[in-house]
Amino acid sequence: MIGRLAGIASRSLFVFDPEIAHNLSITALKTGISPVCPPKPDPRLTQTVAGIRFENPVGLAAGYDKNAEVPDTLLKLGFGHVEVGTLTPKPQVGNDKPRLFRLVEDRAVINRFGFNNQGHDAVFARLSARGDSKGIVGINIGANKDSADRIADYVLGIRRFYSLATYFTVNISSPNTPGLRDLQARESLAALLSAVLAARNEEADRAGKRLPVFLKIAPDLTEEGLDDVAAEALAHELDGLIVSNTTLSREGLKDQVQAKQAGGMSGAPLFAKSTAVLARMRKRVGPHLPIIGVGGVGSAENAAEKIRAGADLVQVYSCMVYEGPALPGNINRGLSKLLDHDGVASIRDLRDTRVDYWAAQPL
Structure with a gap:
């Protein structure tokens, strides 16, 4: 009943401009009251990835x-982890509004936010106030649009938040900061990973703990680009990949009016493309490098299929716009039922069972 009411409340936000609706949902969560009942923990869904349980x-x-305004309330919805950001050293307002668009018929979203955020100092103070709060909170770091040294911005993110993060994500795949995706090119990526991981290693020595660093990539990379990312990830002993960010593709969309909006598209139409890229990366990097699958996850079956294609974990966002705050709990309940039905002892046993199928799908 609570979940149904939360879904109705979520859909009622559709009467508002998408960005206003987003801000209202954050405001509601600031009460600290979870609008849904998370599922009971299922030990079959538990696993250790990149040294984190x-x-x-x-x-x-x-x-x-x-x-990072409501990470702990979000964890109460049933998420196994929450990733905040993207954070840049200096505050920035992002791109001009409007910059968020719903494609309801497609169950998709287009955004061109441009790393709007309050900057390192404000978010550091907010996360510090969490005190001993439990739960996995990852920090997604980026570079300011006007930065003279974007690699230095990522290094600053590592150093600033090392005492507060559970893990880091290096975001070089947003299409909404001009030139950012150029950092995925092999020479640039090598320089970035060298600097970021050197900073992580120095901070690890000081803190006495080693935090994982993930790299978030775009779904629009060519086969050669995927080769380059895989090679550099392995050469630098990166801790994992996140596949993928939003896409510039508009293929197959029904809403051809909103499809003309500039920005990255996410939601249900991204599922097949991002899952094919995920499987291709799994085959390139082998079985040991952790991968988080993102893109179009709106159900337990979507999540299971990402795992079958090579993901260790999955992340959701845009599909929650349409499914409401009960989505993480519903996915976890559904995964438990799937394991019951298939007689599978652990979610880990699903991984890679359809990697060949998905790797063969067209991009």
Whole structure:
């Protein structure tokens, strides 16, 4: 009943401009009251990835709680982890409004936010106030649009938040900061990973703990680009990949009016493309490098299929716009039922069972 009411409340936000609706949802969560009942923990969904114990495989992708305003309330919805950001050293307002668009018929979203966030100092103070709060909170770091040294911005993110993060995500795949995706090119990526991981290693020595660093990539990379990312990830002993960010593709969309909006598209239409890229990366990097699958996860079957294609964990965001705050709990309940039905002892046993199928799908 509570979940049904939460879904109705979520859909009622559709009467508002999308960005206003997003801000209202953050305001509602600031009460600290979870609008849904999370599922009971299922030990079959628990696994250790990149040295971190995740109670379930469903996380919230960066972009929703950009300024780390409500990570603990979000964890109460049933997420196994929450990723905040993207955070840049200096505050920035992002691109001009309107910059968020719903494609309801497609169950998709287009955004061109441009890393709008309050900057390192404000978010550091907010996360510090969490005190001993439990739960996995990842920090997604980026570079300011006007930065003279974007690699230095990522290094600053590592150093600033090392005492507060559970893990880091290096975001070089947003299409909404001009030139950012150029950092995925092999030479640039090598320089970035060298600097970021050197900073992580120095901070690890000081803190006495080693935090994982993930790299978030775009779904629009060519086969050669995927080769380059895989090679550099392995050469630098990166801790994992997040596949993928939003896409510039508009293929197959029904809403051809909103499809003309500039920005990255996410939601249900991204599922097949992002899952094919995920499987291709799994085949390139082998079985040991952790991968988080993102893109179009709106059900337990979507999540299971990402895992079958090679993901260790999944993240959701845009599909929650349409499914409401009960989505993470519903996915976890559905995964438990799937394991019951298939007689599978652990969610880990699903991984890679359809990687060949998905790797063969067209991009």
